[in-house]
Every structure is written in structure tokens, then in C-alpha cells.
Amino acid sequence: MSEGADELPDYAPVPKSALGPALNEQGYYVGRVERNLYWITDGTYQSAFLTTSDGVVLLDAPPTIGHNIQRAVDEIAAANGVSNKVTHLIYSHHHADHAGASFLFGRNVVRIGHEETRRLLLRDDDPARPPNEETFQDDRTLQIGGERIELAWHGPNHSPDNILIQLPDHDTLILIDIVNPGWAPVYTSNLSEDIPGYVEAPANALAYSWKHFIGGHLGRLGTREDVMLHQQYMADIGENSRKAIDTVDPTRYFMKYGENTWAAVKGYLDEVTAVAAAPVIEKYTGVLAAADVFTESTTFWVMESVRLDLGYGSQVHP
Numbered sequence: 001m002s003e004g005a006d007e008l009p010d011y012a013p014v015p016k017s018a019l020g021p022a023l024n025e026q027g028y029y030v031g032r033v034e035r036n037l038y039w040i041t042d043g044t045y046q047s048a049f050l051t052t053s054d055g056v057v058l059l060d061a062p063p064t065i066g067h068n069i070q071r072a073v074d075e076i077a078a079a080n081g082v083s084n085k086v087t088h089l090i091y092s093h094h095h096a097d098h099a100g101a102s103f104l105f106g107r108n109v110v111r112i113g114h115e116e117t118r119r120l121l122l123r124d125d126d127p128a129r130p131p132n133e134e135t136f137q138d139d140r141t142l143q144i145g146g147e148r149i150e151l152a153w154h155g156p157n158h159s160p161d162n163i164l165i166q167l168p169d170h171d172t173l174i175l176i177d178i179v180n181p182g183w184a185p186v187y188t189s190n191l192s193e194d195i196p197g198y199v200e201a202p203a204n205a206l207a208y209s210w211k212h213f214i215g216g217h218l219g220r221l222g223t224r225e226d227v228m229l230h231q232q233y234m235a236d237i238g239e240n241s242r243k244a245i246d247t248v249d250p251t252r253y254f255m256k257y258g259e260n261t262w263a264a265v266k267g268y269l270d271e272v273t274a275v276a277a278a279p280v281i282e283k284y285t286g287v288l289a290a291a292d293v294f295t296e297s298t299t300f301w302v303m304e305s306v307r308l309d310l311g312y313g314s315q316v317h318p
């Protein structure tokens with residue numbers, strides 16, 4: 001028998017502004033973003049779809065939403081008297097948590113994504129995520145059933161292949177796993193591989209004209225203000241990481257641990273992380289949900305990027 005829930009740590013309450021609409025009995029919510037563009041959430045993951053005269057264009061297929069994707073499509077198609085047949089599936093990036101229900105839509109769906117997404121999906125060889133046959137390198141404009149979808153790749157960020165999806169006639173931008181509207185990023189900047197690219201990504205998003213933001217997590221849509229707030233949060237983490245690198249003294253860790261170099265490194269870098277994260281946690285608690293849960297993890301990864309990618313605090317032996 002596991003220990004009681006009472007033993008677990010408490011965290012700051014989730015601001016009401018972070019939460020989205022209630023889910024139905026099947027565990028999803030589907031709503032209109034604008035015109036014939038809809039979004040689906042299970043409270044943690046999001047995907048979107050466009051109903052067109054030629055069929056439905058699906059944008060990501062998270063396995064946690066799974067069969068509820070088609071249920072949501074059926075519900076909207078029936079209400080509007082349009083086709084419920086998913087004909088196209090656009091991958092934001094190759095990760096299984098956003099693409100793992102792809103196989104549900106069969107072999108005849110046209111899958112579209114970045115060329116790197118195809119390469120990574122061929123590498124991963126996961127039957128749940130058939131590789132996209134259609135690819136692009138930097139930009140691609142899709143015209144499907146009279147609707148315009150702009151795809152753009154600005155370099156690696158969360159993953160090497162993560163793309164921006166703009167729907168200019170729906171005032172909407174889709175950028176997955178960068179900004180979680182209302183919430184702090186999960187572990188290590190949303191488990192991002194390229195931190196300079198991750199930090200730059202919101203500016204790339206804001207360079208487009210749009211009103212509605214789909215970030216892939218959690219229960220609600222985002223606004224330009226959400227993206228700017230996230231940008232400020234990441235900037236604060238970067239600035240406080242630099243300050244902590246400048247001020248924390250590693251000497252006592254090396255004195256204590258002697259030849260156990262890794263123990264000293266851990267003690268020192270854990271302190272740098274805690275010192276850098278503390279003012280950010282204080283500033284964003286009550287503003288971004290779970291700032292007190294994950295800011296230290298994200299700060300550790302940003303602080304390492306400040307050291308390793310940017311060379312900050314690097315000293316050459318005299």
C-alpha cells in the first residue's frame with residue numbers, strides 16, 4: 001500500500017484564469033476558435049481541426065484525446081451538415097504525445113509536416129505515428145478545401161522539427177509545446193532540446209498577425225498577452241540565472257567533497273539554480289499556474305544553456 005496523499009507536498013492554488021471549459025462525459029471539450037476552425041482539449045492536451053468542403057484537416061492527434069478526436073469531429077460535422085471524414089493530418093512535430101493517435105485515421109489520410117519530422121518518424125518507427133509523406137523545408141502554403149494554412153520552420157526549439165502553423169483567415173496561430181497559456185512550462189522548459197530556440201520562439205510567433213493561440217497544452221486557448229507573459233517569465237529566468245552564476249561561490253562544495261567532483265558540481269549548480277529560481281517563483285506564483293512546481297526545473301535547464309550555449313561565466317585557466 002502506498003503512503004497517503006496527505007504526505008505529499010502542497011502547492012499554490014491554480015489561478016482560475018489558467019483553467020478552461022468543463023469537459024463532457026467522454027472527457028473532452030470541443031469549441032469553435034473562429035469560423036470553421038475548432039479546438040479540442042482533454043484538459044491537458046489540445047488539438048484542432050478545420051472542416052472544409054473537401055473534408056476535415058486535423059492538426060495534431062494526441063493519444064490522450066485519442067478516439068475523442070473523431071467524436072469531436074463527428075459532433076461538429078453533424079451540427080453543421082459537413083463531412084466528418086479526416087482527409088489531412090498536419091504534424092506540429094514528431095513527439096508521440098502530440099501525434100500518437102495518428103494511426104487511428106488510417107493509411108489514406110494525407111500527412112503533412114516538416115522534412116525533419118519525417119526523418120525522425122522514420123527513425124522512431126512507431127506504428128502509431130506513420131511518417132508524413134508530404135514535407136517542406138522552410139515554408140509551405142497549403143490550400144485545402146478553399147482554406148489557407150501557412151506552415152513555417154524557424155529552426156529547432158522544443159524539438160528539432162517543431163513548426164509554426166498560421167491560419168491567416170482564422171486569426172489563429174498554432175505553436176505547440178512552447179507557451180502553455182496560463183501555466184508555467186513543465187520540466188526543463190517543456191522538455192525542450194534547444195533552449196536558445198525555445199526562448200526565441202515566442203517572438204517568432206508574435207511576428208505574425210493573429211488573435212487566437214493554440215499551444216497544445218492545457219485546458220484553454222491563449223492570447224497575445226499569454227505569449228508575452230511567457231516571454232517575460234523566460235527572460236526573468238535568464239536574467240536571474242546570470243546573476244546567480246555571478247554570485248554563488250562554489251568553494252565550500254569543493255572543500256567538502258574533495259575528489260568526488262560530481263558531488264561538488266551538483267551541490268554548486270543546485271544552489272545556482274535555487275538562487276536563480278527563487279525571485280521568479282515569487283513573482284509568478286498566482287500569475288502562472290504551477291510556477292512553484294516547475295520553475296526550478298526550467299531554471300536549471302536555462303542556466304545550463306546560459307553557460308553552455310552562450311558561454312556566460314566561462315573562465316579560461318590562467
Ligand SMILES: [Zn+2]
Pocket residue numbers: 093095098158159177
Ligand atoms: Zn513535444
